[in-house]
Amino acid sequence: MAHDSHDSHEYVPEIAVDRNGKEHVVQGWQGDFDGAKLGFWLFMLTEVLMFGAMFMTLTYYFTLHHADFIHASSELDRTLGGINTVVLLFSALTMGLGLLKMRSGDVKGAKLMIWATILLALVFLGVKALEWTNDYNEGIFLGLETMQAGGGKSFGEILFFGMYFTMTGLHGFHIIIGIGLMLWLLKRINSKKVSPEHHILHFNIALYWDLVHLIWVFVFPYFYMTGAGAIHG
Amino acid sequence: MSKSYFDETHCAFGHPKSTFMQWMLTIDHKRIGIMYAVVMFTFFFVAVAAALTMRFELFAPGQQFIDAHTFNQAFTLHGVVMVFLFIIPGIPAVFGNIVMPLMIGAKDVSFPRLNWFTFWLYIVGCLVALSSLFNFSIADGSLVFNFADTGWTFYAPYSLNTDTNVVTTLVAAFILGMASILTGLNFLVTIHRLRAPGMDFFKMPLFVWGIYATAWIQLLATPVVGITLVLALLEKYFGIGIFDPAKGGDPVLFQHLFWIYSHPAVYLMILPAFGIMSEIIPAFSRREIFGYRTIALSSAAIAGVGYLVWGHHLFTSGMSDIAKVMFSFLTFFVAIPTGIKFYDWIATMYKGKIVLDTPMLWALGTIITFAIGGLSGVTIAMVGSDIHLQDTYYTIAHFHYAMLGGVVFLFFAGIHYWFPLVFGKMYSEVQAKLAFYVLFIGFNFLWFPMFIAGYLGMPRRYFDYLPEFQIYHQISFWGAIIFVTGLIYMFYVLIQGMRNGKPTTPNPWNATTLEWHLPSSPPPLENHTKVPYVDFRPYEYHHGQPVVKFDENMKRID
Amino acid sequence: MANHTTVDYKAEKGGYYKVLVGLLLLTALTFIQPSMFLTDITFGIQMLIGTVKAWIILMYYMHLKGEKLIGWTVVFAVFIVVFFFTIVIIDVSNFQYADVSHITSPAK
Numbered sequence: 001m002a003h004d005s006h007d008s009h010e011y012v013p014e015i016a017v018d019r020n021g022k023e024h025v026v027q028g029w030q031g032d033f034d035g036a037k038l039g040f041w042l043f044m045l046t047e048v049l050m051f052g053a054m055f056m057t058l059t060y061y062f063t064l065h066h067a068d069f070i071h072a073s074s075e076l077d078r079t080l081g082g083i084n085t086v087v088l089l090f091s092a093l094t095m096g097l098g099l100l101k102m103r104s105g106d107v108k109g110a111k112l113m114i115w116a117t118i119l120l121a122l123v124f125l126g127v128k129a130l131e132w133t134n135d136y137n138e139g140i141f142l143g144l145e146t147m148q149a150g151g152g153k154s155f156g157e158i159l160f161f162g163m164y165f166t167m168t169g170l171h172g173f174h175i176i177i178g179i180g181l182m183l184w185l186l187k188r189i190n191s192k193k194v195s196p197e198h199h200i201l202h203f204n205i206a207l208y209w210d211l212v213h214l215i216w217v218f219v220f221p222y223f224y225m226t227g228a229g230a231i232h233g
Numbered sequence: 234m235s236k237s238y239f240d241e242t243h244c245a246f247g248h249p250k251s252t253f254m255q256w257m258l259t260i261d262h263k264r265i266g267i268m269y270a271v272v273m274f275t276f277f278f279v280a281v282a283a284a285l286t287m288r289f290e291l292f293a294p295g296q297q298f299i300d301a302h303t304f305n306q307a308f309t310l311h312g313v314v315m316v317f318l319f320i321i322p323g324i325p326a327v328f329g330n331i332v333m334p335l336m337i338g339a340k341d342v343s344f345p346r347l348n349w350f351t352f353w354l355y356i357v358g359c360l361v362a363l364s365s366l367f368n369f370s371i372a373d374g375s376l377v378f379n380f381a382d383t384g385w386t387f388y389a390p391y392s393l394n395t396d397t398n399v400v401t402t403l404v405a406a407f408i409l410g411m412a413s414i415l416t417g418l419n420f421l422v423t424i425h426r427l428r429a430p431g432m433d434f435f436k437m438p439l440f441v442w443g444i445y446a447t448a449w450i451q452l453l454a455t456p457v458v459g460i461t462l463v464l465a466l467l468e469k470y471f472g473i474g475i476f477d478p479a480k481g482g483d484p485v486l487f488q489h490l491f492w493i494y495s496h497p498a499v500y501l502m503i504l505p506a507f508g509i510m511s512e513i514i515p516a517f518s519r520r521e522i523f524g525y526r527t528i529a530l531s532s533a534a535i536a537g538v539g540y541l542v543w544g545h546h547l548f549t550s551g552m553s554d555i556a557k558v559m560f561s562f563l564t565f566f567v568a569i570p571t572g573i574k575f576y577d578w579i580a581t582m583y584k585g586k587i588v589l590d591t592p593m594l595w596a597l598g599t600i601i602t603f604a605i606g607g608l609s610g611v612t613i614a615m616v617g618s619d620i621h622l623q624d625t626y627y628t629i630a631h632f633h634y635a636m637l638g639g640v641v642f643l644f645f646a647g648i649h650y651w652f653p654l655v656f657g658k659m660y661s662e663v664q665a666k667l668a669f670y671v672l673f674i675g676f677n678f679l680w681f682p683m684f685i686a687g688y689l690g691m692p693r694r695y696f697d698y699l700p701e702f703q704i705y706h707q708i709s710f711w712g713a714i715i716f717v718t719g720l721i722y723m724f725y726v727l728i729q730g731m732r733n734g735k736p737t738t739p740n741p742w743n744a745t746t747l748e749w750h751l752p753s754s755p756p757p758l759e760n761h762t763k764v765p766y767v768d769f770r771p772y773e774y775h776h777g778q779p780v781v782k783f784d785e786n787m788k789r790i791d
Numbered sequence: 792m793a794n795h796t797t798v799d800y801k802a803e804k805g806g807y808y809k810v811l812v813g814l815l816l817l818t819a820l821t822f823i824q825p826s827m828f829l830t831d832i833t834f835g836i837q838m839l840i841g842t843v844k845a846w847i848i849l850m851y852y853m854h855l856k857g858e859k860l861i862g863w864t865v866v867f868a869v870f871i872v873v874f875f876f877t878i879v880i881i882d883v884s885n886f887q888y889a890d891v892s893h894i895t896s897p898a899k
Contacts, residue, residue: 016430018766019789024430026764029343035426039344041861042418042452045868050456052872053490056879057464057475060486063883078822085818093811096852097804104800142471148480155474155481162473166464210852217844221821221837228825229833425860453868457875489879540871544878553885556878 033200040204044211051215054167058222061159068156073227075140076164080131081224084124085216091120092213099206105196111189114182117209121179128172132165141165164223171219174212181205237657237755238263245349260345261758265352266330267655273319273327274724276359280314281717283307288713291706294698301696305382306397308694310366312385313402317409318359320640321498322416324505325451326355328647329420329444331655335748336438338429338767340759343422347415355412362405365398384694386495387462389476389487393469400469403462410455410462410494417451420444429747432767435526438746439771442529443508446536450501454540458494461487485551492543500539500567502636504532506643507574510596513650514578516744517593518585519777524577525770531570538566548619557616564614571607575600586777590742591665595646598673602638606631609684626705627687630680638676645672645723652730653737654748657755660730668726671719678712745779746771752785763787810851817844 014026029035062069098113132141139146142165147158185205188194194201244258256264287307290298299307334342342348368379381399383392387406392399424445428437437445464475465487474480476487515522522528544552544560552560578600587593609631613622622628653659683691686705691698698706740749752762765787773780782791821840825833849855855862 014764016764016766017788018431018768024766026430027426029339029341029345029423029427032343032426035343035422038425038861039418039422041864042421045864046414046418046452046456048868049453049872050460052875053457053460053493054464056872056876057486057490059876060483060879060883061475063880064483065481082818082822085821086815089811089814089818092848092852093807096807100798100800100803100807103798104803106800109800142467142473148472149474158474159481162467162471162475166467166473207853210848213852214845214848217848218838218841221841225821225825225837226834229830449867453871483883486879486883489882493875541874541878544882553882555885556882559878559881 031198036200037203040207044207047211047215051167051170051218054163054170055218055222058163058167061156061163062226065154065156065159068154069160070227072157072160073223073225075227076224077131077134078224078228080127080134081220084127085220087120087124087127088213088216091117091124092210094120095206095209099199099202102194102196102199102202107189107196110202111186114186118179118182121175121182124175125172128168135161160223167219168223171212171215174215178205178209178212181208235753235757237753238758239755241758243345243758245346258349260341260349262330262334262341262345262348263655263756265348266327266332268352269322269326269330269355272356272359273322276314276318279363280311280319281720283311283314285713285717287311288706288710290696291698292710293706294700294703296697302382303378304696305384305694306378306380309381309384309402313362313381313406316385316498317406318362320502320636321413322355322409323502323640324509324644324647325420325444325447325501326416327644328440328509328651329416329447329505332651332748333420333441333444334423334427335654335751335756335760336441336746337424337427337432338747338761338764339423339427342419343426344419348419351412351415351419354408354415358405358408358412361401361408365401368398386491387465388491389465389468389482389484390478392465393477400466403466407459407462410459413451414455414459417448417455420448421452424448429764429767435529436767436770437529439511439522439525439528439532440505440508440746442532443505443511446532447501447504450497450504450536450539454494454497454501457490461490461494464490485547488547488550489543492546493540496543496546497536497539499635500535502640504535506640506647507532509643509647509650510578510599511574512744512746513592513596513646514581515772515774516650516742517588517590517596518582519588519743519774520581520585521770521772521774522577523580523583524573525772527573528577531573534570535567538563538570542567542614545614545619548616549623561614561616561619565611568607568611575604591660591662591669592646592650592742594666594669595642595649598669599639599642599646602634602642602673602676606634606636606638610635622687624693625687626683626691626693629693630683630687633680633683638680648727650742651748652727653741653754654739654751655755656731656734657736657753658730658734659737659741660726660734664726664729665723668719668723671722672716675712675715675717675719679709679716680712682706682708682712743779745773745781750783750787761787765789806851810847813847814844817847 014028016024016026018024027035094113094116098110098117101107101113102110135141136144140161141147142162145151146153147161149155149158153161182205185194185202188201238261242255242259242261242264244255245260247258249255249258256268259265284307286299287304290296290304290307330342330348334340365380366378370377370379379398381387381392381395381402382397383395383399387399387403392403424437424441434442467473468475468477468482472480474482476482476484478484511522511528542560542564544556545564547560548557609627612618613628613631649660649665682705686702687693689702691702691705737754739751739754742749747761747765747767750765751757751760763786765783766789769781769789780791781789784790817840821837824830824836824840829836849865855865
C-alpha cells in the first residue's frame, strides 16, 4: 500500500535473531509488493465468485427455458458485440505494454499507453451505448412495458434480456471504475508516487483490467453466440 | 510507565489533536478491534430487546402486547441484527483484529488503512440497516413500523412483494458483506505475509488457524450473497422475473444462492470460536494441546466441506430427491472434523493441571451446550426426520444452542481471556464466575423446552400457538428473564473491571502464545519490542509451566 | 517472483504481440464456428474457446505462470464455482414438477 509522509510510518527494516545468532529479515506491512499483489488477487477472486454466481443463475434458466434463450440470443447485434470484443482485446495489449514500459523505466511511454487504454475503454462504452439505444428502440430494455410478463415476450426471453442488461451493465460499470482507476494512476505517476521502483499500483490496475477483459471473454459468447446458429428472420 | 496504545496512535490521515478524532481515524488494529466490540455489543442488546419482546408476546396464546405484523418485524430485526451486524463480523472483527497480529508477531495487519476503511464501511452498513427502524407512522394512536418483515433470509417472492422497507435491509446486507470480504482479505494477506520469521503454518496458534479458515469463507462465499441481493433488488424494480414464479423465476434458486453463502457463514461464525477454545483449553490445563495438526487441519476441513452442504436448508422447499440425498450425506461429513476437535480438547484436559478460572468455565460450559447444538443439527440434516423437524422450534433450539451456546459463549470466553491483555486490568473473578452460572442456567431453561415444543410440532416464526404449547413457552420466558439478568450482570462486572480493576502483569494466565509476551500491559502502539524468531510450538508446557521465555529484547532465555 | 526487477522492454514485448495474435485468431474462430462446424453443440464449443482464451490471458497477461500460492488460490476459487454449478444444475435438470409448474410456462 502507499507510503505516508509521516515519519512514524516510515518502515525501518527489522532483524530477528535466532538462537544460533543467525539473522532473519522481518517482513513489515509497509512496501510489501508481494503482499499487495496477493491481496489484489484475492479481491479478484471475489469478482470471479460474483460473476460466477450470475453465470450460474443464467445457466439455471438456460436449462429451464432452452429454446427461448436461443431465440432471444439470436436477436442480439453480433457486429457491435464483436467490435467491442476486439476493442477490449487491444486495450488489454496497451495496458500490458504500458506496464512493461513502466517496469523498464520508460515512464513517458507508460503514460501514453495508459491514455491509449482509456481511449479504447471509452470506445467500448460508446459502442455499448449505441447498442443499448438500438435495443431500447426495439422495445428491449429493463423496465419497459414490453419486458414485463404478459407484454408479448415469453418468460425465457424476458429472463434472457433481463440478465443480459444486468450482466453487461455490471461489466460496463467495471469498465467505468477501470477508467477512474487509470486516471487516478496517471495522477499518482505525475506526483511521482508511482515510479519504476514502486509500480505496485500500476501492476494491480493492469491485473484489474485483464480481469475485466476476462469476464467479457465469457459474457460475449454466452449472450451473443449461443443463438448465432439459429436462423432468424 | 511506558506509553500504551491508549496513549498514542497512527491515523489514516492527518495528525488530529483531539482524543476523539484520534479514535475515529485510527489505523491501529487494537483500537479498531475495540471499536468493533463497542458497536457490536450495542447492537447485540438491541437484538436481545427484540427477542425479549417476542418472548413477552408468546407468554400466552393470542395477542397481548404487539400485533402479528409487528411480531414479524421483531423477528426480522432480531435476525438481521444478530446475524449481519453481530455474529458474522463478531469474533474475526474483534479478536481477529486485536489478537491475531499479536499472535503472529506482526506490527499491524497487512493493509491498516483498508482496515480503517472497512470499519467505517461496517458502520455505514449498520446505519443503513437500522435507518428503516425510524421510518414509522402513527395510525389509530399506535406506532406502525416500516421495518422489513421477511425474516433475515429475505426469501423470494415475499421479499419482492412486501410493502415494508426491505430495500434498505438488502442494501445494508450488501454493504456489510463487502466489509466482511475486505476483513477476510486483509487477514489472509496478513497471515501469509507477516508471520514472524521461523513461524511456519504449523507453528501458528490455533486461533490464527481458525481466523485463516474463516477468512477464506468470508472471501469466497460472501460475493455470492452480495450478487443475489443485487439481483433481488433489480427484480423488485424491473420485474425481470429471476426469483418470482409468477414471472417465470424460481424462488428455490434464490434459496440456493442465499444458502451458498449463508451456510458457510455458519462456519464463518464457529471456526474462530473454536480457535478461542483451542487457546483457552491448553492455557488452563497447563498442558500442550493434544493433536495440534488435527485441530488445525480440521478447521480447514470444516471450511472446505462447509461450502458443500448448503442444500440442507432447502429440504422443505422442494429440491430434487437426488440433491436431497447428496446434501444429507455431505452434511454428516461436517460432524467428523468437529468431533475430532472435541476429542482433542478433552484429551488435552486429561491429566492436565486444570485451573477453573472464568475463561475456562465458559469453555467447559460451551463443550456441553455446543455438543447438544451440534448433535441436534445432525438429526435435522437426516433425510427422514428432516421434514418433521425443519421450520419448527426444534430448529430454533438447535441453532441457538450452536450459535449462542457455541459462538457467543466462546466469544464471552474470549472476552474474559483477553480482557487483561486489552485493558491491563482484571475483572472480579468471583463475580464473573457468578455471571457465568446465571447465564448458563438461564440459557438452558430458555432453549431446552423448545426442543420438545418443536418435536411436538410448534412451528417457528408463529405469532400465536395452541394452548398445549403454553407450558414450554412459559418455561422459556422465565429462562429468558434469568438469561438477560445474567447478561446485564456480566457486562456490569466487565465494565467495573475496566474502570477500577486491579492492574495485571502482561501474562496473568501463564499462557504461552506470543500475545502474552508483550513488554507491557496494555501493549504499546507497535506491539512487541522486537519481533522474535519462532522456533517453538505454540503451546509448550513442562510440568505445568510455560517452556518458552523471552528477555526484554524478545530473545529466548530458556 | 521476479516482478520487482526492471525488465527489458524490447525483449518482452514480442510475447505480448504473440498472445494478441493468438487471442485474435480464437476470436475469429468464435465468429465462424456457429455457421461452419459442430453446430449442434455451439454452446459447448463457445465456452471451450472462452476457457482457452481465459487460460492464455491468465497465464501470460496476468503473469500467473510461476505463481505457486496465487495459482492455487485461483484453482480453489474456480473449483468452488464449478461445484456450485454442478450441484445446482443437477438439481434443476431433475426438476420433477415441470408439468404443473408456472415457472416453465405462463399461468393460464
